[in-house]
Amino acid sequence: MNHLSGIDAAFLYIETPEMPMHVGSLNVLDLPHNFEGDFWEELKAHVASRMHLAPLFTRKLALMPFELANPVWVEDDDIDLDYHVRRVTLPRPGTRLQLEAYVGRLHSSLLDRSRPLWEFYVIEGMASGQVAFYSKAHHAAMDGAAGAVLANAILDVTALPRVVKAPVQRRASQGYQLGVAELAGAALKNAAVQYIKLAKLLPTALKTVASIAMPPKGEDGQRGRRWPKGLGLGPKTAFNVSITNQRVFAGQSLPLADAKRIAKQLDVTLNDVVMALCSAALRRYLEEREGVPTKALVAGIPVSLREAGNSEMNNQAMAMLVSLATHEADPLKRLHAIHASAVAAKQFTGRIKAAVPMDFPSFGTPWLMTGLVSLIGRSKLATALPPVSNVVISNVPGPQTPLYLAGARMVSNYPVSIPAHGMALNITVQSYNGSLDFGLTACRRAVPDVRDIADYLVDALAELKALVPAPATHAAEAAVPTAAPASPKRRTPRQSAAAPKPVAKVAAPRARAAKPRLTA
Numbered sequence: 001m002n003h004l005s006g007i008d009a010a011f012l013y014i015e016t017p018e019m020p021m022h023v024g025s026l027n028v029l030d031l032p033h034n035f036e037g038d039f040w041e042e043l044k045a046h047v048a049s050r051m052h053l054a055p056l057f058t059r060k061l062a063l064m065p066f067e068l069a070n071p072v073w074v075e076d077d078d079i080d081l082d083y084h085v086r087r088v089t090l091p092r093p094g095t096r097l098q099l100e101a102y103v104g105r106l107h108s109s110l111l112d113r114s115r116p117l118w119e120f121y122v123i124e125g126m127a128s129g130q131v132a133f134y135s136k137a138h139h140a141a142m143d144g145a146a147g148a149v150l151a152n153a154i155l156d157v158t159a160l161p162r163v164v165k166a167p168v169q170r171r172a173s174q175g176y177q178l179g180v181a182e183l184a185g186a187a188l189k190n191a192a193v194q195y196i197k198l199a200k201l202l203p204t205a206l207k208t209v210a211s212i213a214m215p216p217k218g219e220d221g222q223r224g225r226r227w228p229k230g231l232g233l234g235p236k237t238a239f240n241v242s243i244t245n246q247r248v249f250a251g252q253s254l255p256l257a258d259a260k261r262i263a264k265q266l267d268v269t270l271n272d273v274v275m276a277l278c279s280a281a282l283r284r285y286l287e288e289r290e291g292v293p294t295k296a297l298v299a300g301i302p303v304s305l306r307e308a309g310n311s312e313m314n315n316q317a318m319a320m321l322v323s324l325a326t327h328e329a330d331p332l333k334r335l336h337a338i339h340a341s342a343v344a345a346k347q348f349t350g351r352i353k354a355a356v357p358m359d360f361p362s363f364g365t366p367w368l369m370t371g372l373v374s375l376i377g378r379s380k381l382a383t384a385l386p387p388v389s390n391v392v393i394s395n396v397p398g399p400q401t402p403l404y405l406a407g408a409r410m411v412s413n414y415p416v417s418i419p420a421h422g423m424a425l426n427i428t429v430q431s432y433n434g435s436l437d438f439g440l441t442a443c444r445r446a447v448p449d450v451r452d453i454a455d456y457l458v459d460a461l462a463e464l465k466a467l468v469p470a471p472a473t474h475a476a477e478a479a480v481p482t483a484a485p486a487s488p489k490r491r492t493p494r495q496s497a498a499a500p501k502p503v504a505k506v507a508a509p510r511a512r513a514a515k516p517r518l519t520a
Contacts, residue, residue: 002059002073004140009070011140012061013369018245018377020110022117024136024416025430026103026251026439029408031131032159039131039408040087040122046154046406047085047120052167053153056141060116076116084118090125097451099123103134104249107416107441117141133405139418155403155410233386235293237286239425240387242380243443250454251414252438254461256400256431265468266332268339273464274395274436275299275342276335278427279324280460281453282391286326296337297324300389300423303349320345321389331463373421382422392417392426402433415439425450 004012015021031039051057059073090098102123111117117138124131142150156162234240259273279297286292300319322345325337376382396415403410414437415428424446430437438457442450 004070004073006070008140010369011138012071014373015110016370016373016377017110018243019373019418019420020108020245021140021418022107022111022136022138023142023418024107024134026099026249026412026414026416027133027135027405028126028411029131029133029405030411031129031408039124039406040085043120043122043133043406044081044085046161048081049166050153050164051079053164054146054150056116056118056137056146056150057153058116059141061113079116083115085120085122087122087124090123092125094125094127099126099132100249100251100451103132103416104247104441104444106134107136107249108245108247111136111138130411131408133408134416136416151403155405157401157403159404159407159409161404161407232298233388234298234390235295236386237293237297237390238290238446239390239442240382240422241424241443241446242377242382242421243419243424244445246444247419248442248444248448248450249416250440250451251412252440252454252457253412253435254438254457256434256436258461258465259436261471262464262468266335268335269342271395272335272339272342274429275322275324275338275393276331276464277457277460278391278393279326279334279338280331280463281456282324283326284456284459285453292326294327296328297326297390298322298388299324299391299393301345302392302394319389320349324390332467335464377421385422387422389423392420392423392428394426394428396428396430398430398432400431400433413437417441419443419446425453427453 011021047057055073058076058079060076061071062074063071088102090102106121111119117140119136121134122131123134126132137150254277259270259277263270263273278299282297283292299322301322303320323337323341325334325341328334328337394415394417398413410432412435413430413432415430416439417426417428419426419442424443426441428439428441430439438454440450440454447453
């Protein structure tokens with residue numbers, strides 16, 4: 001039996017009908033030329049042949065008696081692929097907006113905890129002739145490392161799927177559920193291990209707390225700051241309310257090369273540019289509705305704590321807070337303010353990360369955490385209290401070469417993530433094959449027009465590009481000053497919905513492709 005860590009189990013305990021805790025992605029796919037088969041059937045066969053390559057496919061939860069401790073993962077010997085791999089057809093005309101609306105509805109429903117915690121959907125009927133692939137998996141079962149294992153299992157680097165060795169046949173288990181005595185014994189053993197880990201971590205935690213309370217003196221004899229400068233509670237906005245289970249989604253693709261060029265020429269990081277793009281879009285969204293707060297919005301940014309070489313299939317992350325400098329009207333000043341805040345936040349996170357436990361004793365935790373989250377949601381405390389952070393923003397590096405799913409070429413890779421009480425909007429960015437693919441997931445009642453924010457990202461990039469000179473293609477052109485681009489015209493969401501990215505021609509695949517190496 002494999003116990004869930006404290007962090008993994010927490011994603012189960014804080015899940016409510018209003019706050020599903022699964023993550024996913026939306027991929028637009030180009031089918032092979034002159035394809036005449038049934039892609040849903042081919043995908044099912046493709047997944048069936050590779051389920052042994054990723055633990056996510058075949059493990060399910062076994063709960064502890066009275067839920068007094070964390071559940072364990074057990075193998076499910078009877079996977080119903082017709083349940084886990086489904087097909088849906090968009091109504092005519094099959095527009096991009098219809099696709100995004102349908103993904104929002106699919107992302108609203110909870111996963112069945114009596115089965116392995118994943119679902120795949122093939123979405124047909126797109127006006128472009130393409131198909132879409134939406135996947136979701138519970139965050140308790142999948143963090144970045146587990147996501148990379150899943151991607152390596154089902155994706156290929158050529159249109160011809162690689163040959164995968166068949167799994168070793170195992171004897172099916174005799175019982176559908178584990179016995180109470182077996183589960184209770186495992187819970188006691190796991191609790192002992194957790195207390196030992198906590199005891200070993202305690203000295204480091206105490207030193208970290210002491211360093212925060214009394215920072216070391218610098219060369220000038222002055223003590224450092226206990227908390228990053230300029231950070232505090234965020235302002236109240238439309239994003240900072242108690243949420244419902246209804247989701248809306250929008251995706252947007254921007255050129256990665258443009259963002260990298262901006263970062264290089266303005267001496268900031270790519271992540272700073274991504275944050276600045278989000279900041280500009282959020283600032284414009286608020287400006288056109290309730291007004292921009294005089295206090296800067298604060299972003300909660302997930303940070304991986306995984307050590308190099310660690311391949312454990314559990315969550316190892318924490319969040320750091322970064323100012324989005326939305327009160328600053330000048331885009332260049334805003335970008336540099338974000339950069340300064342990110343540097344300070346990283347330094348602070350580096351000081352405390354060694355004291356953050358990834359596992360902890362869980363006796364009684366399920367009841368306590370579930371009760372607290374239900375109280376926060378039903379009492380509307382998230383709406384009344386000032387927010388620690390206004391929005392979640394995550395930037396995940398991904399592969400920069402084309403990938404294929406069951407022979408279909410993946411054109412885009414939009415993350416679909418988790419809004420929460422008090423943070424009704426989540427912006428997750430995945431770089432893929434020369435693009436920054438933004439996935440914006442929100443509570444429908446709090447942010448029904450999330451597509452507008454996605455559209456404003458295009459204008460935000462144009463605004464930053466105007467700050468740096470465009471690369472000259474010839475030496476003669478370099479001597480001629482280029483005029484700044486005109487201010488982009490305002491567009492309606494329907495007019496500015498991102499069109500599918502063009503697909504480049506690829507060489508004919510080899511008979512057997514090498515196993516892909518993905519970074520996310």
